[in-house]
Amino acid sequence: MxxxxxxxxxxxxxxxxxxxxxxxxxxAPQKWSFNGLHGSYEKNQLLRGYTVATQVCLACHSFKYISHRDMMRAGFTENEVATLAKALNMTLDQKLITAQDDATARETFGKIPPDLSLMNKARGGLADYTHALLTGYSEDPEVIKHALPAGLPEGAHFNKAFPGHAIAMPNPLASDDLVTYHDGTKATVDQMSRDVTTFMQWTAEPERIxxxxxxxxxxxxxxxxxxxxxxxxxxxxxxxxxx
Ligand code: HEC
Structure with a gap:
């Protein structure tokens, strides 16, 4: 028995x-709050990730499956999400859509930045990949020459994690303190990367909780x-x- x-x-x-x-x-496998049997999301971290997502990534990317109201599924109150939405001049039910139009994006980057809501499910390595990508930029000529003997294509940026190492996205988290966090956490590149990756994990599976x-x-x-x-x-x- x-x-x-x-x-x-x-x-x-x-x-x-x-x-x-x-x-x-x-x-490189990272420690994520959402991994494991007791994995969960910490509200403060989700809000920090949301801050990076809306103040940095949303300039180019959409999260087309996520509205502010959806964030109530992660434990935010209606008042809280209403305040956040208002700060972005959005309604509660509007999805997080970038203001950048496709034609401008294509002209600037040669391609349209992909939607990020499901990205952490779409790429192998999932959250670990996103974190490696966001912290994987290098401008060291030696590193670039070693990985790409033929050189970096015009307009591309070197990234250790990106397949082929030449990515059209300029380093979105190029320096510390791009955002100010509501809870006083220091916004280092690594911290912003972890927070936005955690937010993206939640947007990819809001039903997980x-x-x-x-x-x-x-x-x-x-x-x-x-x-x-x-x-x-x-x-x-x-x-x-x-x-
Ligand atoms: C200035 C515009 C811009 C900003 C800001 C930006 N991105 Fe991107 N992003 C792009 C473009 C362009 C691509 C397409 C890259 C390619 O396929 O070469 C891309 C691709 C990606 C990819 C897919 C990589 C892959 O494996 O195909 C991820 C993940 C990503 N971005 C995450 C982010 C996150 C997270 C932020 C915010 C911290 C962000 N991006 C901010 C332009 C941007």
């Missing part, structure tokens, strides 16, 4: 944590159910043996 109980628990465990565990890629709560509920249910089954089996067998 103990073994069955263990098997059921382990199976459920892997079911609940499976989708999180798959998140290691070929990029709900799903995780459900997963834990199922786990507890199964453990209790198995225990009851075990106890009733003991009671029944006691009677049988008694005769």
């Amino acid at each position: 103990y073994r069955t109980l263990l098997a059921v628990t382990l199976a459920t465990w892997s079911l609940v944590s499976g989708s999180f565990a798959a998140e290691s890629g070929t990029y 709900e799903r995780q709560k459900l997963g834990l509920f199922v786990l507890m249910y199964l453990v209790i159910f198995s225990l009851l089954a075990y106890l009733s089996k003991r009671v029944i067998w006691k009677d049988v043996k008694g005769h």
Whole structure:
């Protein structure tokens, strides 16, 4: 019985944590608050990530699946998101769409910056990749020559993590303090990268918090159910043996 109980628990465990565990890629694995069985999002970090996303990334990228109202799913109150939306001159239900039009983007970068709402699900390495990308720029000629003997194509920027190393996106987090955080956290490049990556992880799966709560509920249910089954089996067998 103990073994069955263990098997059921382990199976459920892997079911609940499976989708999180798959998140290691070929990029230096980072410690993320949202990884693991008890993984979750810290509200302050989500707000910091939102700050970077809207004050830096939104200049070129959209988050077309996310509105301010959606942020209530992450634990923000209607008042809080209304204040944020108002600061951007947006309504609660407007999606986060960049003001940059496609033609200008194509002219400037040769391509249209991709939508970021689902990006952390789209790329191998997921959050680790996004963080590696955002902190992977280099202007060191030696590093560039070593990785790209033929040289960096015109207009491209060198990035260690980007496949092919030549990316059209200029370093969006080129220096510290591009934003001022509401909670006094120092806005280093690394910190901004972690925060915006965490925000992007949430935009890619806003349902995760709900799903995780459900997963834990199922786990507890199964453990209790198995225990009851075990106890009733003991009671029944006691009677049988008694005769
Ligand atoms: C000045 C415009 C601009 C800003 C600001 C900007 N990006 Fe980009 N971004 C681009 C362009 C252009 C591309 C397409 C790059 C390519 O495919 O070569 C891109 C691509 C990306 C990609 C996809 C990389 C891949 O693997 O294809 C990610 C992720 C990304 N940006 C994240 C961000 C984040 C996060 C921010 C804010 C911190 C940001 N970007 C700010 C222009 C921008």
